[in-house]
Amino acid sequence: MKLYEALAEEIAGMIAKNVLRPGERLPSVRQQQERRGVSPSTVFQAYYLLEARGAIESRPRSGYYVAQRQPLAPEPEASRPDGVSTVVDVSELVFSVLDAGRERSNVPFGSAFPSPLLFPLEKLGRAAAAALRRIDPWSTVADLPPGNAELRRQIALRYQLDGVQVAADEIVITNGALEALNLCLQAVAHPGDTVLVESPTFYAALQALERIGLKAVEVATHPREGMELGALAEALEQHKPQACWIMTSFQNPLGSLMPPEKKQALVELLARYDVPLIEDDVYGELYFGAQRPALAKRYDGKGLVMHCSSFSKCLAPGFRVGWAAPGRFARHVERLKLTTSLAAAMPSQLALAEYLGQGGYDRHLRQLRGALAGQQEKMMQAIARHFPPGTRFTQPQGGYFLWVALPEGVDALVLHRCALAHGISVAPGPIFSAKRAFRNCLRLNYGHHWDADHEAAIATLGQLARDQLQG
Numbered sequence: 001m002k003l004y005e006a007l008a009e010e011i012a013g014m015i016a017k018n019v020l021r022p023g024e025r026l027p028s029v030r031q032q033q034e035r036r037g038v039s040p041s042t043v044f045q046a047y048y049l050l051e052a053r054g055a056i057e058s059r060p061r062s063g064y065y066v067a068q069r070q071p072l073a074p075e076p077e078a079s080r081p082d083g084v085s086t087v088v089d090v091s092e093l094v095f096s097v098l099d100a101g102r103e104r105s106n107v108p109f110g111s112a113f114p115s116p117l118l119f120p121l122e123k124l125g126r127a128a129a130a131a132l133r134r135i136d137p138w139s140t141v142a143d144l145p146p147g148n149a150e151l152r153r154q155i156a157l158r159y160q161l162d163g164v165q166v167a168a169d170e171i172v173i174t175n176g177a178l179e180a181l182n183l184c185l186q187a188v189a190h191p192g193d194t195v196l197v198e199s200p201t202f203y204a205a206l207q208a209l210e211r212i213g214l215k216a217v218e219v220a221t222h223p224r225e226g227m228e229l230g231a232l233a234e235a236l237e238q239h240k241p242q243a244c245w246i247m248t249s250f251q252n253p254l255g256s257l258m259p260p261e262k263k264q265a266l267v268e269l270l271a272r273y274d275v276p277l278i279e280d281d282v283y284g285e286l287y288f289g290a291q292r293p294a295l296a297k298r299y300d301g302k303g304l305v306m307h308c309s310s311f312s313k314c315l316a317p318g319f320r321v322g323w324a325a326p327g328r329f330a331r332h333v334e335r336l337k338l339t340t341s342l343a344a345a346m347p348s349q350l351a352l353a354e355y356l357g358q359g360g361y362d363r364h365l366r367q368l369r370g371a372l373a374g375q376q377e378k379m380m381q382a383i384a385r386h387f388p389p390g391t392r393f394t395q396p397q398g399g400y401f402l403w404v405a406l407p408e409g410v411d412a413l414v415l416h417r418c419a420l421a422h423g424i425s426v427a428p429g430p431i432f433s434a435k436r437a438f439r440n441c442l443r444l445n446y447g448h449h450w451d452a453d454h455e456a457a458i459a460t461l462g463q464l465a466r467d468q469l470q471g
Helices: 003-016 029-036 040-053 091-100 121-133 149-161 176-188 203-212 229-239 260-272 327-340 346-358 361-386 412-421 452-470
Strands: 056-059 063-066 172-174 194-199 215-222 243-246 277-280 305-310 322-325 401-405 441-445
Touching: 003 040, 003 361, 029 040, 040 056, 040 361, 091 203, 121 346, 149 322, 149 346, 172 176, 172 327, 176 203, 176 243, 176 277, 176 305, 176 322, 176 327, 194 203, 194 229, 203 215, 215 229, 229 260, 260 277, 305 327, 322 327, 361 401, 361 452, 412 441, 412 452
Parallel strands: 194 215, 194 243, 243 277, 277 305
Antiparallel strands: 056 063, 172 322, 305 322, 401 441
16 A cells, blocks of 8 residues: 555545544645655645545635535435345346447446546456466366366465455356356345345346246435334234345445444444345445455354355456355355356456456555545535425445435436436436335445536436426
């Protein structure tokens, strides 16, 4: 870590712990230089990085201050689903929305991915070339599931950094996180069983349940802190589910983040009912605070937490390399992987193992988080300026999605179609619910470089919403 990055992380940590409070003036560049024995350039770079994240702000002829970060709008209310199990039938709606938004010229607010320009693709390419020059021909056989040994070792080391002891032998490499999640689901549930999900939830989770023939129970979810544990306890008692699928950090679409004590209580509650937790953690590395959020798997004492993640959202989207750490179900998931798709692509595994071994991953992540935090701030400001009164939206502490609740009277599916006619894609709320709820909600992606076109697109969306309200 470079000196300016270390200084920025230290200041960010003080802000997160409220040692430095909103509106408080930071030490001047000269004061920081004298106290820490660093150059003015180091201090300026640290302050510029924090300013890009929206953590501090500069005031002409006055210096740098901790950003006020007052809410630009109220957050949406917690969901209140009816708690009745549902046969899932969402795929046609999801595919119609996704197919309509594929045009590359569209402003990609509806995309599920951040901009590929944020990733170190050239370095990954060089790592791939270096790895392939040294490839052992026998690895094409030896590295069948659970996957390349060096890549699994590197992933196990990252678990250790997060305070979680996961043996490399427990890790199963998959074709992206979605395959890992599907394999974990198949390992514990069978057609006709019930699975608990958040409300709203990631549409691919609903599609996975639909494909296997499972029923969904949507559980009340808070837009800031995730699934409500009281509602979860009631659902466990009433429905006797076979699994619970949750994104505990920066949930898609809400951006919610469960506090660590709530994650611990979640794991303990599910353990009392012996219900596996499928922990979807693809956004966990994209935090804006001082440290990575704790994993729910950290609190797992019974091997019931099936942790799944990937490199697709934070490093290499096209490589399609994910993994599962499925606890007591590891052997079952490994065999399912063999019978489903045999193995993940070997060149991708080798390239990522090489890249991680070179030690540049954390530096890339710091740059990525800074870019996303700055883009989030710009999108929130634009929504506050252009959307109709009564609009509510989440203000996540990481990831790259905002959940926007427009005033009643706005139909998100109609808005989606009208926006496409103006070259703008959005993700309408009904695709995130087995019951096609959230008719007035949108998920918006701020993972692309903010420019005048994005500002104009938000203004257009706001006007389209106002037009609906005016009838």
